[in-house]
Amino acid sequence: MEQLTTIGLNHYLTISAFLLGFGLFAVMTRKNAIVILMGVELILNAANINFLAFSKYNGGMEGVMFALFVIVIAAAEAAIALAIVINIYKIFKSVDVSSIDTLKE
Amino acid sequence: MSITTYTVIFYLFAAITVCSAAFVVFTRNVIYSAFSLLFTFFGVAALYVFLSADFIAVTQVVVYVGGILVLLLFGVMFTNSIMQTGQKSEVLHIFSGMLLLIGMIGALLYTFYTTHSWMPSETTLQGSIVERIGFETMSRYVLPFEMVSILLLAALIGAAFLARFDKSGK
Numbered sequence: 001m002e003q004l005t006t007i008g009l010n011h012y013l014t015i016s017a018f019l020l021g022f023g024l025f026a027v028m029t030r031k032n033a034i035v036i037l038m039g040v041e042l043i044l045n046a047a048n049i050n051f052l053a054f055s056k057y058n059g060g061m062e063g064v065m066f067a068l069f070v071i072v073i074a075a076a077e078a079a080i081a082l083a084i085v086i087n088i089y090k091i092f093k094s095v096d097v098s099s100i101d102t103l104k105e
Numbered sequence: 106m107s108i109t110t111y112t113v114i115f116y117l118f119a120a121i122t123v124c125s126a127a128f129v130v131f132t133r134n135v136i137y138s139a140f141s142l143l144f145t146f147f148g149v150a151a152l153y154v155f156l157s158a159d160f161i162a163v164t165q166v167v168v169y170v171g172g173i174l175v176l177l178l179f180g181v182m183f184t185n186s187i188m189q190t191g192q193k194s195e196v197l198h199i200f201s202g203m204l205l206l207i208g209m210i211g212a213l214l215y216t217f218y219t220t221h222s223w224m225p226s227e228t229t230l231q232g233s234i235v236e237r238i239g240f241e242t243m244s245r246y247v248l249p250f251e252m253v254s255i256l257l258l259a260a261l262i263g264a265a266f267l268a269r270f271d272k273s274g275k
Binding site: 011019025039048055059067071085087098 | 108109111112115119122123126127129130135138139142145146149152153155156157158161164165168169172173176177179180181183184185196197198199201202203205206207209210213214217218223225226227228229230234237238241242245246249253256257260261263264265267268
């Protein structure tokens with residue numbers, strides 16, 4: 001019971017594990033490219049929670065700074081990925097990633 | 106704030122985060138996923154406040170909710186017509202996906218809870234850390250900071266170039 005009521009590192013790691021699992025599930029099972037992007041964002045958020053949790057309980061600033069850079073890179077990634085998705089939609093008239101098989105014979 | 110209130114609020118935000126993340130991946134409607142992702146991002150921002158990273162929490166709200174989520178919604182609206190009924194997204198590999206989900210979460214939780222407990226430092230982060238982030242950004246991390254700014258500029262110009270409508274030579 002004492003482990004449940006005092007919030008420690010394991011609580012944050014548990015939430016992060018759930019977000020990582022859901023993100024992987026979305027990336028693996030969905031055919032819509034935009035939902036796959038949402039899964040990637042969930043995975044990045046899970047990583048950020050881990051960085052900040054370890055940084056808080058370690059007392060250093062490394063995790064905080066890394067989380068800040070992860071957010072910036074995630075913004076760049078989302079912009080580029082959506083531009084690519086819009087181009088795919090213009091060419092294939094669909095964002096279904098399993099129908100994009102031009103390179104396959 | 107008493108320790109019980111703190112715990113209750115933590116569990117509330119944890120439940121919001123995990124449940125809305127589950128809804129993002131289990132609903133078939135893309136619009137529902139996008140709006141459920143909003144609650145996930147807000148829940149994660151609240152968890153950042155619990156981790157005494159209030160600046161990161163504000164950045165999370167501004168960048169994720171104000172930027173990335175709006176971008177994702179624009180993507181949904183560009184590529185699905187709202188009027189058509191078939192905006193459900195297909196799923197495939199549902200069995201192996203569930204296996205990966207349960208196996209991943211189970212393995213991680215098993216490792217976290219059965220190995221020896223963590224040994225937190227004596228000096229955990231307390232209170233606001235905005236000032237320390239400013240010092241770190243301008244001292245140890247000044248080169249990555251400048252590099253990431255140039256990268257972000259280049260990526261956004263590239264994205265605008267890729268997504269524009271009338272290509273020359275049409």
